[in-house]
Amino acid sequence: MRILVCKNYEEMSKKAAQMILSQVTLKPNSVLGLATGSTPIGMYKNLVELYNNKLVDFSDVVTFNLDEYYQLPITNDQSYHYFMHDNLFNHINIKPENIHVPNGMTDSVEAECIAYEQAINEADGIDIQVLGIGTNAHIGFNEPTISFERGTHLVDLTDSTIQANARFFDSIEDVPKKAVTMGTGSIFKARKIMLLACGEGKAEAIYNTVHGKITPEVPASILQFHHDIVLILDEAAASKLD
Numbered sequence: 001m002r003i004l005v006c007k008n009y010e011e012m013s014k015k016a017a018q019m020i021l022s023q024v025t026l027k028p029n030s031v032l033g034l035a036t037g038s039t040p041i042g043m044y045k046n047l048v049e050l051y052n053n054k055l056v057d058f059s060d061v062v063t064f065n066l067d068e069y070y071q072l073p074i075t076n077d078q079s080y081h082y083f084m085h086d087n088l089f090n091h092i093n094i095k096p097e098n099i100h101v102p103n104g105m106t107d108s109v110e111a112e113c114i115a116y117e118q119a120i121n122e123a124d125g126i127d128i129q130v131l132g133i134g135t136n137a138h139i140g141f142n143e144p145t146i147s148f149e150r151g152t153h154l155v156d157l158t159d160s161t162i163q164a165n166a167r168f169f170d171s172i173e174d175v176p177k178k179a180v181t182m183g184t185g186s187i188f189k190a191r192k193i194m195l196l197a198c199g200e201g202k203a204e205a206i207y208n209t210v211h212g213k214i215t216p217e218v219p220a221s222i223l224q225f226h227h228d229i230v231l232i233l234d235e236a237a238a239s240k241l242d
């Protein structure tokens with residue numbers, strides 16, 4: 001695990017965007033695994049700026065998002081489909097057919113999950129996976145549980161995740177209780193992983209991820225086994241590491 005500690009959120013976001021820039025420069029048809037949430041917003045802003053300054057071209061890039069709420073229409077501004085278009089896709093030259101976000105509105109969630117995994121395989125896998133981390137160390141929406149899930153699946157969100165995400169909704173009752181998420185196995189197959197975390201609230205999850213026992217009760221702990229992973233943290237998220 002490489003760990004990069006940045007002064008603050010701005011520096012973390014710049015570094016993360018530079019990693020994506022290098023990836024797409026070296027391989028213009030890169031397959032990017034993307035995350036939502038508040039953490040990567042600064043990285044997306046930087047990428048849009050790099051695109052506006054003609055420093056990066058997304059025309060051959062393919063993306064797969066980690067997750068989507070279950071049964072939340074894509075027109076809802078809290079859906080991850082909406083988030084990604086609002087923060088990134090609407091501002092760059094990515095081809096709509098190259099964008100993949102799990103379809104949380106499906107009637108047949110099992111078939112959707114199988115098709116999502118197949119699409120990742122057909123794209124020859126993910127070159128670089130961007131991750132945030134939950135305060136309970138979830139990655140994607142792989143919540144603490146008794147076993148690691150391999151592929152894309154439907155998951156019940158834990159109370160702590162529902163509470164953490166309530167800040168984006170009018171009331172806690174409006175937060176979806178389920179989501180479709182890539183599995184820990186799907187995430188782990190990415191050739192490179194870049195995990196971003198900022199703020200003191202993530203410090204314990206980061207400590208457990210880096211130094212803790214590898215257990216599905218700390219989903220991100222499995223990343224200790226990945227051969228090419230970088231954690232880009234602000235000082236607060238790194239504060240328990242030494």
Ligand code: F6R
Pocket residue numbers: 034035036037038039040066067131132133134138139140141
């Ligand atoms: C989002 C995702 C989640 C978030 C995590 C942290 O696609 O997969 O695992 O990365 O919940 O969220 P923020 O960044 O809002 O603290």
